[in-house]
């Protein structure tokens with residue numbers, strides 16, 4: 001007996017969506033497409049995409065550390081830091097997209113999912129619970145330091161290999177933004193008086 005729930009056309013097409021599909025990957029992680037009109041050798045693109053994926057994993061981790069800090073911050077400066085952490089989060093979201101799309105543009109495959117990021121990142125894992133502001137700031141600054149150190153090396157290597165687009169991205173966008181954010185955080189760790197200035201004693 002014919003199945004009445006479906007009425008395929010004579011050529012086999014049907015309006016029924018095909019759910020739960022799986023198939024082999026169309027490109028493996030860690031590979032690059034062979035032929036692209038970029039005037040960059042495959043070996044160069046392999047090395048650059050590998051390094052950019054490390055930078056991506058660390059940047060995604062820093063991005064999420066900012067959101068954790070935004071949610072969990074406590075204390076008299078709650079409002080100011082709550083807003084600052086979210087501003088930096090938004091900026092890191094943009095950097096994540098720029099790095100990931102650079103990897104795809106070079107013919108590679110971007111790391112994407114949280115469990116893969118967790119395996120790759122070199123940024124220290126924070127506890128699930130809440131931490132005091134000085135610890136939050138210190139963790140964020142340590143993460144910036146990891147990224148800034150890598151970016152400087154990556155920029156030099158990209159320059160050596162002739163990948164000027166990657167050099168430009170990592171210096172103009174990634175390095176400059178991370179340096180600026182690190183400055184904004186660092187100034188919060190200066191033990192400057194809020195109410196009582198130290199009096200200057202006459203000699």
Ligand SMILES: [Fe+2]
Pocket residue numbers: 070086
């Ligand atoms: Fe929020």
